[in-house]
Amino acid sequence: MPTTPAPAPISDAYAGAILTIDLDAIVANYRLLSGKLSGASLSAVVKADGYGLGAEPVAAALAGAGCRVFYVAHIEEGIRLRQALNDTGNSDFVQAEIHVLGGLLPNTEDAYDASRLIPVLGSLDQIHNWKSYCQRLERPLPCDIHADTGMARLGLPPVEVEKLVEEPSRLDDLNILTVISHLACADEPDNPKNAEQLDAFRELRRHLPQGLASFANSSGIFLGPDYHFDQARPGAALFGVAPVPGDPNPMAQVVKLQGKIAQVRAVDTPQTVGYGASHRIESPARIATVIIGYADGFLRSLSNKGTGYIGNIPVPVVGRVSMDLITLDVTGVPEHLCPVGALVDLIGPNNPIDQVAAAAGTIGYEILTSLGHRYHRAYVGGGST
Ligand SMILES: *Cc1c(COP(=O)(O)O)cnc(C)c1O
Numbered sequence: 265m266p267t268t269p270a271p272a273p274i275s276d277a278y279a280g281a282i283l284t285i286d287l288d289a290i291v292a293n294y295r296l297l298s299g300k301l302s303g304a305s306l307s308a309v310v311k312a313d314g315y316g317l318g319a320e321p322v323a324a325a326l327a328g329a330g331c332r333v334f335y336v337a338h339i340e341e342g343i344r345l346r347q348a349l350n351d352t353g354n355s356d357f358v359q360a361e362i363h364v365l366g367g368l369l370p371n372t373e374d375a376y377d378a379s380r381l382i383p384v385l386g387s388l389d390q391i392h393n394w395k396s397y398c399q400r401l402e403r404p405l406p407c408d409i410h411a412d413t414g415m416a417r418l419g420l421p422p423v424e425v426e427k428l429v430e431e432p433s434r435l436d437d438l439n440i441l442t443v444i445s446h447l448a449c450a451d452e453p454d455n456p457k458n459a460e461q462l463d464a465f466r467e468l469r470r471h472l473p474q475g476l477a478s479f480a481n482s483s484g485i486f487l488g489p490d491y492h493f494d495q496a497r498p499g500a501a502l503f504g505v506a507p508v509p510g511d512p513n514p515m516a517q518v519v520k521l522q523g524k525i526a527q528v529r530a531v532d533t534p535q536t537v538g539y540g541a542s543h544r545i546e547s548p549a550r551i552a553t554v555i556i557g558y559a560d561g562f563l564r565s566l567s568n569k570g571t572g573y574i575g576n577i578p579v580p581v582v583g584r585v586s587m588d589l590i591t592l593d594v595t596g597v598p599e600h601l602c603p604v605g606a607l608v609d610l611i612g613p614n615n616p617i618d619q620v621a622a623a624a625g626t627i628g629y630e631i632l633t634s635l636g637h638r639y640h641r642a643y644v645g646g647g648s649t
Contacts, residue, residue: 279640280555280588281523282607285317287325287646289516293502294329296514300485304492307478309499310345311337311365316561316635317503317518318643320348325646326502327357335363335497339372339381346379363408363442367418373397377405382441384408386418388427388434395438404439409472413445413464414457429471440474442495450483450491451509458487465493482507505628506618513618519632521611521639523554523562523572525604528594537591538583543568545582549595552579554608557588560636562610563624566590570623571615572608574601579608 298306308331314322323334323345336342342364349357367386368376373393376383385391385407398405412419420428428434445465449455462479469477476494482501484491486508498507506513530550537543537551545551554572558564562585570581572592579592594602602608611620617628624631 276640279524279638280526281521281560281610281639282642283635283639284520284522284642284644285321286516286518286520286644287321289504289518289645290317290322290325290502291329291646292516293504293518294326294331296516297482297485297496297498297501301492301496302489305333305476305495306331307333307335307363307495307497308502309335309365309481309497311335311341311499312633313341315499315503315629316633318641319345321643321646322503323349323360324352324357327352327354327360328646332356332359333361333363333495335365335384335499337365339364339366339369339375342381343375343379346381361406361441365410365418367410368394377401382406382408384410384418384442384444386410386412387420388424391428391434391438395434395436398439399437404437406439406441408442408444408475408478409435409440410444410446411465411468411472413461413468415446415448417446419445425468425471435474442476442478443469443472443474444478444497447479447481447484447487447491450481450487451507453487453508458491462490469493500629500632503632504617505632509618513616517613517616519611519617519635520609521556521635522607523556523590523610525552525602525606525608526555526589527553527604528599528602529553536583539586540584543583543591549593550597550599550602551582552592552594552602552608554590554592554610555588556590556610557586559587560638561631561634562590562636563626563631563634565624565626566620570610570620572610573612573614574606574608576614577601578614 310319363382368383368390410419449457478495480491480496482498501507504518556562564585567584572579582593583591621628
């Protein structure tokens with residue numbers, strides 16, 4: 265009987281693209297933001313798997329830099345992060361606070377307790393349910409209160425805040441760590457909405473002075489000290505996104521994305537490239553096919569719009585982005601610089617996240633959180649990791 269050879273081991277070394285995440289750059293960004301706050305403490309928002317970069321390695325690096333307060337969006341993200349921080353065995357990391365922005369969904373109280381998660385309570389009902397749970401256990405478990413000052417999304421709407429103020433006993437027996445609110449337009453420094461929300465939050469604090477006041481996201485930190493209160497809650501800027509769109513970006517770049525060339529073809533006669541024949545080659549050109557596509561978060565809106573770099577030479581995306589591949593015009597690049605297997609920078613010093621986002625018609629946040637899972641992911645820096 266012929267023996268069947270063992271299949272090749274799976275290895276992401278064969279991946280079509282390499283995503284390099286610089287944990288030292290994240291730490292540098294944490295320190296830069298910290299330096300902008302006089303007196304206020306700095307937490308880190310690591311929701312959506314650390315903005316696509318891996319919540320666990322990212323949080324471990326931030327904890328190594330002294331961060332002790334993390335925010336996630338979903339309870340499951342909190343459960344995973346708690347496990348990861350426990351697994352480090354470092355008692356400071358194990359003690360870190362994990363707050364869950366999504367609030368208290370029905371029947372999740374036990375999970376909050378078991379994983380030592382802190383619910384960001386966003387309605388009178390949630391406050392009531394958490395209070396009942398704590399009273400039943402006879403333990404005042406920690407929680408936060410989220411008040412809406414102008415997002416109409418999460419948090420107690422003004423009428424509920426009023427009820428709370430009229431009936432302060434609703435907060436009896438609660439261990440409130442933080443009172444938060446969230447800015448709608450912090451990335452537009454001239455938007456009058458910022459000052460309106462600031463006034464509303466100050467007013468709120470007069471009535472709800474419990475715990476720490478937390479208001480500013482990444483961009484909010486750059487609106488100035490009035491917005492800092494006791495604790496800031498940045499996410500995006502930690503990961504290199506420009507906090508003040510249009511201004512030079514003070515944040516260190518965290519992400520590098522490189523795609524591998526699968527084929528290079530010389531095109532001598534007029535013809536079209538890719539699905540929909542959306543790009544036509546009229547004069548002799550060389551086209552490189554690179555192993556990355558919209559399934560990897562290389563957004564389809566970058567069709568005929570994105571730009572890669574080979575060294576410092578720009579190579580435009582021509583034709584449509586397909587699921588697994590893109591095509592780049594490398595006519596201007598010497599042949600020896602773009603052999604099969606060579607890497608093209610798709611996010612890097614020449615084309616940072618915000619620039620890629622602008623070409624795609626979106627924001628850096630979406631570029632980061634769309635980053636795919638077929639990449640070979642390489643973490644650099646971060647001390648022990
Ligand atoms: C996502 C989020 C943040 C972090 O915002 P960035 O703009 O990424 O800094 C802070 N607070 C709340 C409530 C959020 O939802």
